[in-house]
Amino acid sequence: MMEVRQAMPRILGWLRIPVPWGQRLDGRVMLLLLGAVMAVHLGSIVIHRNQAVEVAQALMDSQLAGRLAVVLRAVRTSSPATQAASATSLSSPTLTIELSHSAAITRSNASTVSMAQRLQEMAPSLTEFQLRLGDRKITSSAQEIQGTAVLSEESFINFTARQTQTVSDRHTGLVSTSLMTAGVAVLAIAMMRRVTSPLSRLASAADLIGRGPAVTVAQDGPVEVRHVAVAFNGMQARIERLIADRIQALAAVSHDLRTPLTRMRLRAGFLADPEVQRAMDADLDEMEAMIEATLHYLRVGTEAEAPKRMDLATLLETVVDDAVDAGQDASYSGPRHLAVTVRALSLKRAVANLVGNAVVYGTRARVSLEADEAAATIIVEDDGPGIAEADRQRVFEPFERLDASRGGPKAGVGLGLAIVRQSIEQENGTIRLLDADGGGLRVEIILPAGRHTSSWSSKAL
Amino acid sequence: MQASPQILVVEDDSGTRALLLRFLEENGFRCTGARNGTEMWDAMERVTFDLLLLDVMLPGVTGLDLCREVRRRGSVPIIMLTARASETDRVLGLELGADDYVPKPFSRAELLARIRAVLRRGRILDATGGGPTRGRYACFVGWRLDTGRRELLAPGGESVELSGAEYDVLLAFLEHPQRVMTRDRILELSRSRLGDVFDRSVDVLISRLRRKMESTEAGELIKTVRGAGYMFVPDVMRE
Numbered sequence: 001m002m003e004v005r006q007a008m009p010r011i012l013g014w015l016r017i018p019v020p021w022g023q024r025l026d027g028r029v030m031l032l033l034l035g036a037v038m039a040v041h042l043g044s045i046v047i048h049r050n051q052a053v054e055v056a057q058a059l060m061d062s063q064l065a066g067r068l069a070v071v072l073r074a075v076r077t078s079s080p081a082t083q084a085a086s087a088t089s090l091s092s093p094t095l096t097i098e099l100s101h102s103a104a105i106t107r108s109n110a111s112t113v114s115m116a117q118r119l120q121e122m123a124p125s126l127t128e129f130q131l132r133l134g135d136r137k138i139t140s141s142a143q144e145i146q147g148t149a150v151l152s153e154e155s156f157i158n159f160t161a162r163q164t165q166t167v168s169d170r171h172t173g174l175v176s177t178s179l180m181t182a183g184v185a186v187l188a189i190a191m192m193r194r195v196t197s198p199l200s201r202l203a204s205a206a207d208l209i210g211r212g213p214a215v216t217v218a219q220d221g222p223v224e225v226r227h228v229a230v231a232f233n234g235m236q237a238r239i240e241r242l243i244a245d246r247i248q249a250l251a252a253v254s255h256d257l258r259t260p261l262t263r264m265r266l267r268a269g270f271l272a273d274p275e276v277q278r279a280m281d282a283d284l285d286e287m288e289a290m291i292e293a294t295l296h297y298l299r300v301g302t303e304a305e306a307p308k309r310m311d312l313a314t315l316l317e318t319v320v321d322d323a324v325d326a327g328q329d330a331s332y333s334g335p336r337h338l339a340v341t342v343r344a345l346s347l348k349r350a351v352a353n354l355v356g357n358a359v360v361y362g363t364r365a366r367v368s369l370e371a372d373e374a375a376a377t378i379i380v381e382d383d384g385p386g387i388a389e390a391d392r393q394r395v396f397e398p399f400e401r402l403d404a405s406r407g408g409p410k411a412g413v414g415l416g417l418a419i420v421r422q423s424i425e426q427e428n429g430t431i432r433l434l435d436a437d438g439g440g441l442r443v444e445i446i447l448p449a450g451r452h453t454s455s456w457s458s459k460a461l
Numbered sequence: 462m463q464a465s466p467q468i469l470v471v472e473d474d475s476g477t478r479a480l481l482l483r484f485l486e487e488n489g490f491r492c493t494g495a496r497n498g499t500e501m502w503d504a505m506e507r508v509t510f511d512l513l514l515l516d517v518m519l520p521g522v523t524g525l526d527l528c529r530e531v532r533r534r535g536s537v538p539i540i541m542l543t544a545r546a547s548e549t550d551r552v553l554g555l556e557l558g559a560d561d562y563v564p565k566p567f568s569r570a571e572l573l574a575r576i577r578a579v580l581r582r583g584r585i586l587d588a589t590g591g592g593p594t595r596g597r598y599a600c601f602v603g604w605r606l607d608t609g610r611r612e613l614l615a616p617g618g619e620s621v622e623l624s625g626a627e628y629d630v631l632l633a634f635l636e637h638p639q640r641v642m643t644r645d646r647i648l649e650l651s652r653s654r655l656g657d658v659f660d661r662s663v664d665v666l667i668s669r670l671r672r673k674m675e676s677t678e679a680g681e682l683i684k685t686v687r688g689a690g691y692m693f694v695p696d697v698m699r700e
Contacts, residue, residue, distance in 0.1 A: 255544070258544065258565050258566050259474050259476075259477060259565075261566040262477050262565050262566040262567070263474075263476045263477050263480055265566050265567065265568065265569065266477070266480035266481060266483075266484050266569065267480060268569075269484055269487075269569045270483070270484075270487075281568070284566070288566055308620060309618060309619045309620065310619050310620035310621070310622065311615060311619045311620065311621045311622065311673075314621045314622045314623075314673045315622040317622075317669070317672070317673065318622040318623065318624050318627075321624060321669055322624060336672065336673075336675055337615075337675075339615075339617060339619040344620065344622065348622070
């Protein structure tokens with residue numbers, strides 16, 4: 001379960017499934033940016049609207065003043081009999097005029113008085129009339145002003161000026177806002193990607209540490225990110241130096257142990273009791289095997305063996321013959337000759353290791369070789385208890401031991417299969433653990449006939 | 462009765478040197494110890510040794526340099542004591558003219574077997590006029606044995622893996638081609654590897670060699686001579 005949880009972000013990354021926007025750095029910055037842009041935009045729309053309304057009112061007032069002056073003069077100069085008819089005929093959709101005996105507006109307040117004065121300033125002839133105005137009625141789509149001009153004590157001209165709002169309406173405001181927001185969003189995404197991509201690269205690099213060769217992060221991007229990259233590279237260099245120092249110390253100790261071991265070997269020869277001598281030699285064998293395994297494991301990758309063209313079949317035969325000579329049940333089947341290009345010593349050690357395991361955990365080792373155009377496959381099978389599916393990955397880890405479950409002897413430092421995997425990966429090969437037919441473990445080593453293995457000359461007889 | 466052989470042990474670790482001397486003396490050899498190159502040359506001025514046991518890791522002038530110098534001056538057999546699995550030391554030592562190598566830490570039986578084999582081979586080759594000075598490569602019908610690297614190369618150029626014992630048997634054949642050799646003779650000539658392993662019969666080793674060197678072009682390389690032993694058929698050229 002732990003592993004699954006740790007792997008989740010990486011899997012999401014591979015599948016390019018985005019982490020929720022609000023949790024991402026670029027997402028947060030973008031939301032902030034968009035919010036600000038929208039606030040500014042909406043604010044400017046409101047201001048613009050108010051200004052437009054004022055302009056529209058001033059325009060309406062000046063038109064009203066002009067037309068009212070003309071209409072009033074025309075009505076007054078008409079004969080009293082035709083006054084009503086001429087008032088009606090002078091009406092238009094934007095200015096309704098009506099002659100009446102009662103005033104529509106009977107009183108004024110401070111604001112309407114000042115408005116009336118403003119109209120009279122615009123059209124000085126209006127000063128000839130007493131002008132009363134009602135409050136300006138403003139709806140979302142129109143504005144309306146009612147008023148009354150006093151002709152005589154019993155004759156009033158009531159008028160209503162109406163104007164449709166010409167100010168840009170709410171819908172165009174929304175459209176422009178969304179368009180602008182979308183544009184800013186696209187730009188912001190592009191820019192944030194640029195800003196955060198060094199961070200993403202840093203994360204991928206950090207994830208790669210310890211899984212292969214050293215990773216260097218490009219030291220670019222914004223200053224802060226660049227500092228992180230520099231610090232990261234420095235940290236990695238320090239870690240590597242630390243590990244290298246430890247490895248060197250371990251190698252030096254293992255190496256230096258050989259001298260006292262040699263002395264002990266010789267001293268054991270002077271022991272009078274042959275039983276003690278044998279036991280001592282057995283202990284020394286074990287110690288030696290551990291030291292050699294450790295040194296070998298540490299050496300792979302540093303003191304590289306050069307690949308050479310060699311006969312893989314005779315190599316397997318030699319390993320099997322050595323096991324037979326040591327009294328074990330081992331056999332080889334497959335072609336008599338197969339030319340490949342590999343690191344012979346390291347591969348031989350790997351196969352010998354597998355054969356050794358086979359006769360320790362089972363009773364016999366069956367080695368076989370199969371080859372085709374694409375690959376050579378080395379198979380080592382035993383009749384032991386095998387390895388449970390769940391443990392098959394773990395056994396390749398250094399210093400991992402399954403002896404408790406495999407029922408084998410508790411010797412060695414648990415480097416056997418780690419060394420095997422090292423040498424196989426060195427050849428760009430793969431190693432798999434499977435169930436053998438009829439129980440037991442089947443180990444398959446697949447060596448590709450690619451860059452490292454030259455064309456086959458299989459001479460099976 | 463031959464005088465017991467004189468061995469010079471060149472080893473810088475005093476404990477190891479003392480133990481080696483005692484061990485070899487208990488096994489019937491006469492021994493002298495030397496800490497470094499200077500002491501080695503001093504000792505060789507005074508005594509003619511039958512064998513040099515030379516540690517590779519020496520302070521100052523290394524064992525490899527000493528080996529080259531000794532070989533330049535004479536033909537006294539040399540066994541190098543090398544770090545196990547250090548392929549470079551091993552190959553270099555053999556290429557510089559060492560007769561054999563024993564990786565440290567060695568088992569007592571292995572060391573004794575190698576010493577005895579090298580001494581015996583030296584005597585036999587002296588008697589037959591042969592010796593390590595005759596060319597590094599032994600060639601026969603397209604095959605090539607590199608005695609420097611102890612490596613057998615097939616006609617196609619690929620290296621054919623041989624066990625130590627198989628190498629020794631093949632070398633014995635190549636030094637005596639077209640001559641019938643008894644099993645005992647082969648064993649005597651080639652017995653330089655681990656005693657235990659080498660008790661495998663010569664027949665098994667030869668059948669393994671035949672299998673590994675099987676090829677349709679060259680035909681039979683090692684012929685069984687009924688009631689007598691074996692014979693290596695092809696001509697052997699030294700290069």
